[in-house]
Amino acid sequence: MQSLTLDAIYRVGNYNDTFALGHYARVVEAYDRRTGRTVAFKVLRPEHMAYTDEPPWEYRAFANEASLLMKMAGSPSVVQILDCGYLEARDERPVMGEVVSYRADVLGFIRDANVYAERRWRPYLALEVLPRAANLLYLMKPNTAGVRWRLPTEEGIDLALQLAAVLKLAHQQGIVYLDHKLEHVYWDGEILRIIDWNSSRQFEGTSSEAAQLFQTDIHHLCVGILYPLFTGLSPRQGVLASQPASPDAMQKRYADISTLDFGVEPTLSKALQDVLQRGAARGYKSIEAFTEQLEAAARQLGWDFPHRPAEDGLREIRGQIRAGLRKLRAGQEAIHEARDLLMEAAIEDGINEDTEQELRRLLSAINAMLARRVIP
Secondary structure, X not given: OOXXXXXXXXXXXXXXXXXXXXXXEEEEEEXXXXXXXXXXXXXXXXXXXXXXXXXXXXXXXXXXXXXXXXXXXXXXXXXXXXXXXXXXXXXXXXXXXXXXEOOOOHHHHHXXXXXXXXXXXXXXXXXXXXXXXXXXXXXXXXXXXXXXXXXXXXXXXXXXXXXXXXXXXXXXXXXEOOOOOHHHEEEOOOXXXXXXXXXXXXXXXXXXXXXXXXXXXXXXXXXXXXXXXXXXXXXXXXXXXXXXXXXXXXXHOOOOOOOOOOOOOOOOOHHHHHHHHHHHOOOOOOHHHHHHHHHHHHHOOOOOEOOEOOOHHHHHHHHHHHHHHHHHHHHHHHHXXXXXXXXXXXXXXXXXXXXXXXXXXXXXXXHHHHHOOOOO
């Protein structure tokens, strides 16, 4: 394996993880000079190399994540791994130093982990970069007290069904995701993407522990992602915030939550409330059982499924809702673009006081409109 300099392969840019810092890694945008593609360059924090005997779990997590991403590559919802390797640099945001790139050779990357651990070289992964503007925590966490956003029920069902499909593929391979939280989920109104598989686990064969963890996976999905996106609140009835990330903290994150309070969102379909309440109570033994009840709830809102079509009237109404939501998203995007144009005008040289005051008035009104937007 040939060693090159980092700056010969990547032009490292700015951090892109500042809105939700991870426990063991930093993520920067980087330009891959070989492919002409911008990537999310994920590298171990240097403090986790300060060990004496064995590499810590944070080091091993890179090989674990690379392995699971390779196995989950068949899902369109799972972020793609584009490169993996080890680097000599000690800086948290590396820009120089030697690097060994394995590209698509994930097995070689895993095989050589101990070799580079002995050299105190840090592991990295280059992943498909996803837009911050599609991250659910970034979208749904309000900047103003008393403001709460939630996904429209139509989009929430769509996202939940896509998440269930990801877990079904994972569970069929003996993989449990476990690390369910909004900052790991990206959504643009139609397409789901999931990041951060470093804390997920792989089981061989079947065991009672595996069955229990599959059940826990569904519990974490209902409590950690679906409840917040349908209510705009943390399952602990607080404001949305990034969640603890260590393996121990992850296991305990929602362990004490067995019921969910929908008093803040009483208009949510009772059937959907029942789906999530059963998940919080660990009432699903399999992702298939969860999906079946979710589909039954969705059918009442006009969704069609094989051998279980919705009523004609409900199907038509759902089509109108979906079309309306697309126009709302396009409208909100246009408002954001208009605000950006006005903000640029407000800082132009030669602006006079009257024009500046008018721009300030317009911008204030636009910000108030966006604070009350329909879709996060």
